Amino acid sequence: MFRPELVERTVDVLASLAGEGRAVEFGIGTGRIALPLAARGVPVAGIELSRAMAGRLRAKPGGEDMAVSIGDFADTRVPGTFSLAYLLFNTVMNLTTQEAQVACFRNAADHLSPGGCFVVEVMVPELRKIPAGQTVVHFAFGPRHWAWSDYDVATQAQVCHYVDVADGRGEHRTTPFRYVWPAELDLMAQLAGLRLRSRWQDWDGRPFTSDSAKHVSVWEKPAA
Template structure:
């Protein structure tokens, strides 16, 4: 990828909020912010992959000082253009390795952002980076999908998830390497454009091991931000790991 903003450059940032409008609904955002306010407990929050501020802005509105790490300058430009966006400190860089000053009560990664790191090494580094920023007793929160391999019949590696007259969207899985990609065919005025973004899917148990390697332990795992139990039928999870006080 040659763009310095990675896969979230200007062409993606320009329509990012609109293309994921359902994620900006209050019913989605408020429960996440409620959890993070509680975990911050009057302290600071660090968002890894802050993007256009979907979570950071309402979290800051609740009185939590938020610092973000973000690779894409184009995404940060959208954050800055929103009310209150100029007051949030953002460091440009890879959230797996970029360090910022101070410590935090909570660090978090929302909606599958951990999968933007396309190697196991990068994901392990991210956990270590989060732990290094946390004060003792602080928490690291990850919201991420459960890999949908149960939807793959033998010999198939594609899972479609959106089909309309103007868009087809599908994930491609490589079960040998845990590599996946989200692929989009958009049709405008009879012309089609194709885009593809790589990810690496990761299992809950694998994330727990990454947390252990970073010196953290699992505190909670839910199906969603509203605290429903995580089960074998869950398609996503919100997991909270804690940095020990000793």
């Protein structure tokens, strides 16, 4: 996610969508995308749950004056209106209920001016990799690190497990998510008064297909 060419391409697309307007990032973190986007001349504000991450953002060149509202991006507001709101790298799945994900789309729509866009980058659930009767998909292997996802298809709950070994000791941590399908996101957008404008497989704009592992989707708020 930090590869310079990927960051540059992501910023290219977001800057084009923002146009002459302002952008707000849901889950701005330490500024991986916000800082280079602001450097392109797009005024950027953000929402971030972690005060520590927001502090790291503000300690970086260009981040000291960036407006960041501390809170949950499902319902936290940033003053003003924006031509672009965006939520990247699977972060929508950090909202672990459907209710919260729906609220996130409504919050994004409330931030947008007419004609503005909401962009989400998220994986496609890997359920086709799970044999009948099993729940686990491994996605990282190595002598000192491995990781897997445990899926509950009844609730769309996904728990990622990470194991790291250092100095002969192992550390296990877990992170909860709620996986979500493209069609479900389209319905959330519709409930928020947004309509699908584009969907690609990646930031290079390659077509989204049934074999795509993730998607970048753009919904727009109809012009008044």
